[in-house]
Amino acid sequence: MTDDADLSDLLTLRLGYLVKHAYLQLAAFLGDALEPFGVHPRELGVLSVIAADGAERSQNELASAIGMDRTTMVAVIDDLEDRGLVERHRSPRDRRRNVVTLTEAGAACLRNAEQARAEAERAYLAPLDEDAAQALADTLRTLYEAHAGTHAGSARAHPVQGPGAAACALPAREAGGARGK
Amino acid sequence: MTDDADLSDLLTLRLGYLVKHAYLQLAAFLGDALEPFGVHPRELGVLSVIAADGAERSQNELASAIGMDRTTMVAVIDDLEDRGLVERHRSPRDRRRNVVTLTEAGAACLRNAEQARAEAERAYLAPLDEDAAQALADTLRTLYEAHAGTHAGSARAHPVQGPGAAACALPAREAGGARGK
DNA sequence: TATTGTTATACTCTATAACTATA
DNA sequence: TATAGTTATAGAGTATAACAATA
Numbered sequence: 001m002t003d004d005a006d007l008s009d010l011l012t013l014r015l016g017y018l019v020k021h022a023y024l025q026l027a028a029f030l031g032d033a034l035e036p037f038g039v040h041p042r043e044l045g046v047l048s049v050i051a052a053d054g055a056e057r058s059q060n061e062l063a064s065a066i067g068m069d070r071t072t073m074v075a076v077i078d079d080l081e082d083r084g085l086v087e088r089h090r091s092p093r094d095r096r097r098n099v100v101t102l103t104e105a106g107a108a109c110l111r112n113a114e115q116a117r118a119e120a121e122r123a124y125l126a127p128l129d130e131d132a133a134q135a136l137a138d139t140l141r142t143l144y145e146a147h148a149g150t151h152a153g154s155a156r157a158h159p160v161q162g163p164g165a166a167a168c169a170l171p172a173r174e175a176g177g178a179r180g181k
Numbered sequence: 182m183t184d185d186a187d188l189s190d191l192l193t194l195r196l197g198y199l200v201k202h203a204y205l206q207l208a209a210f211l212g213d214a215l216e217p218f219g220v221h222p223r224e225l226g227v228l229s230v231i232a233a234d235g236a237e238r239s240q241n242e243l244a245s246a247i248g249m250d251r252t253t254m255v256a257v258i259d260d261l262e263d264r265g266l267v268e269r270h271r272s273p274r275d276r277r278r279n280v281v282t283l284t285e286a287g288a289a290c291l292r293n294a295e296q297a298r299a300e301a302e303r304a305y306l307a308p309l310d311e312d313a314a315q316a317l318a319d320t321l322r323t324l325y326e327a328h329a330g331t332h333a334g335s336a337r338a339h340p341v342q343g344p345g346a347a348a349c350a351l352p353a354r355e356a357g358g359a360r361g362k
Numbered sequence: 363t364a365t366t367g368t369t370a371t372a373c374t375c376t377a378t379a380a381c382t383a384t385a
Numbered sequence: 386t387a388t389a390g391t392t393a394t395a396g397a398g399t400a401t402a403a404c405a406a407t408a
Contacts, residue, residue: 015302016211016222018321021248023204025328030197041197042375060389067202069377074391096384096389121196127327132320139309139317140199146308147206223398241366250400255368277366277407 026124033120037113038083042068044117046076047110050086050102058097085109207305214301218294219264223249225298227257228291231267231283239278266290 030041039047049065050057057065063073077100080086085106091097102110125133211222220228230246231238238246244254258281261267266287272278283291306314 019204019207021325022321023200026200127323136320139313140203144202
């Protein structure tokens with residue numbers, strides 16, 4: 001490495017780089033914090049939503065509330081059910097629906113893991129003073145709400161073909177291209 | 182959907198959810214903006230680093246500067262080379278090294294795509310006033326530098342079973358677990 | 363022995379299509 | 386016909402191990 005400082009400096013000026021690594025770093029914090037409880041961050045989110053209110057939630061409702069695909073939710077519920085944290089019940093009023101409820105163990109796991117999650121978030125935000133941490137949360141929420149629905153089908157909002165696009169108009173990427181050794 | 186408002190509200194209070202979706206939404210903005218130029222955000226980062234200074238960069242140096250695995254860099258350079266945007270040269274001083282340089286087309290692509298990237302970032306930050314946008318960048322950079330190296334090998338499987346884990350201490354997750362019916 | 367580029371492999375996460383049973 | 390759950394599959398993205406050439 002000759003002078004990596006310049007190069008990484010260049011990249012940390014990029015918003016995309018910073019946001020991606022914020023996501024990766026926070027995911028590492030959360031994953032480590034939840035590891036003793038045997039749940040993934042995504043699973044904890046599912047448990048939280050199930051416990052959120054008294055209404056009985058079907059798998060489909062859970063999936064759409066979390067922004068998870070309903071086919072992915074099947075496997076998540078499978079895992080949680082195998083570990084005895086949730087139960088599936090056929091809804092008697094609409095026998096297509098699987099109502100998902102917390103077991104005793106699931107409720108206990110939720111309580112403990114939620115505490116660990118909150119601690120992990122605090123640890124991640126520790127380098128910031130309280131105002132900056134609050135401002136970050138507010139800002140992220142503003143952005144989330146303003147752009148909600150943007151990444152559903154990633155190629156939608158910007159269909160425009162900017163001028164000068166011909167500069168890179170070479171053969172589109174293929175799967176297994178020939179290598180130059 | 183009975184009352185999704187409550188549920189999504191619950192999730193937007195979670196930092197992990199907000200950061201993840203900030204990443205996904207910004208990635209969608211960047212991906213759409215760069216699509217006319219036929220480059221992915223990751224590839225644009227590689228082009229930028231190559232052009233960053235006069236020093237000749239090997240694949241290994243590019244990879245470590247960007248935080249990309251060196252085996253991943255091989256495929257990225259393959260693609261860029263197939264499209265005529267970069268060239269590989271064997272370094273005469275150390276014949277193990279592949280020095281990567283921009284072609285004329287690569288430099289032109291970089292210029293145009295960089296402009297599109299900057300516009301996409303501005304569009305993403307548009308819901309914020311200037312102070313909030315600047316504060317966000319500063320905060321993200323502070324967090325990145327404070328936690329640098331955190332997500333190297335942190336979030337993986339769940340081998341350890343820590344204290345207080347008894348609440349969820351049921352069978353660990355398997356690959357193709359048997360499903361309930 | 364260590365390093366660079368490379369290949370092969372595997373694992374995670376996600377997205378799509380199709381099937382079933384219900385409505 | 387439409388919807389909920391399910392299954393199978395495929396595509397990204399990433400990580401690891403091993404190998405050849407070179408130092």
